[in-house]
Amino acid sequence: MTAYTGRFAPTPSGPLHAGSLTAAVVSWLDARSQQGKWHLRIDDIDRPRTVAGAADDILRTLDAYGLGWDGPVSHQSEREAAYRESLALLEARGMVFACACSRQEVAAAGIAGLEGPVYPGTCRRGVPPGRKGRSIRLRADQRYWTVTDRGLGTVGFDLERLGGDFVIRRADGVFAYQLATVVDDIALGVTDVVRGIDLLGSVPRQLQIYQALGHPPPRYLHHPVVIAANRLKLAKSTGAAPATRQQPAALLARILNAIGVPGIDPGFRGSKPGVIDDLLAHAQRHWSPERLPTAPIPAARLQPAG
C-alpha cells in the first residue's frame, strides 16, 4: 500500500506550455520520489473552455517528457452524477442554499474582497420573495482557516475576505471548480495536492467543502508559477507557446534546474535514447520541495539560450 497518491489535473483548453508542464513535473516528481501513485484527470467540466484534441495533445506531451500516470485517465465531464450526489449530501446537511443574485447584484453590495466582491449573504435565509434561485452556494460557516503547506508553512486565511459563501453550482448548471475538485480528489484517494501558488486561495474553500462532506483534507504543496515578460502567469490565453515534443530533454533540464533540482545543467542538450528517464531518475533522487524557489519563475529561464 502506498501512502501517497497525487494527481495532475489540466484543463484541456490547449496544449501544455512551459508553465503547465512545470506544474506537471513538480507534481509527478513529488509523487514518484515518495513511491507514490500519480493520476491524470482532465478537468473538462467547463465545456465552453474545452478545445477539441487538446486532451490528447496533453497526453502525448506528458508521454514525451516521461511523465507516466497510473490507471485510467479520468474526465470531469463524466463525473456529473458524483457531483450531484455530493450536492444532495450537502443539501441534506443544510450546508448549501439557492442564490438568486447576479454578479452585478453581488458587486453592487460594495464589499471588496481579495478576489473581487464579497457575497453579502442576501439569500442565506432564503431567496427574496419574487426571485428565483439561480446558483447554489455553500455556507462559509467557518471564517478563519489555517493551512499547513509543505513548502510555505502555516498560512492563515479569512474566508469572508475571499468572498464569503461561494458558488458550488453555477447559474448555468455547471458544477464549480471547487466542488468538482474536492469530490474527484476524494474519489481518486488523493493524499497530496501539488499545484501552482495561484490556487492557494482555493484551499480554505476546499477545506470548507471537505469539512461539510465529513472527509479529511489532503496535504498541500503550492509551487511558484512561471511568469511571462509582463509578470503575469504564463497562460494559453495570452499566447504561451506549446511545449515542444521534439528533443524534450533540453526543456526538461531547464525546468528541473528552475524548480531547484541540484546538479542539472540548464544548458543541457542531450538527445541520447533514455536521456529523459535518466534526468527524471536523477531528479527523483534529489527532489526536495524545500528547494523550490519562492519567487515566480521567469519564462525566459525556460527558453533555450541563443
Ligand SMILES: [Zn+2]
Ligand atoms: Zn443571493
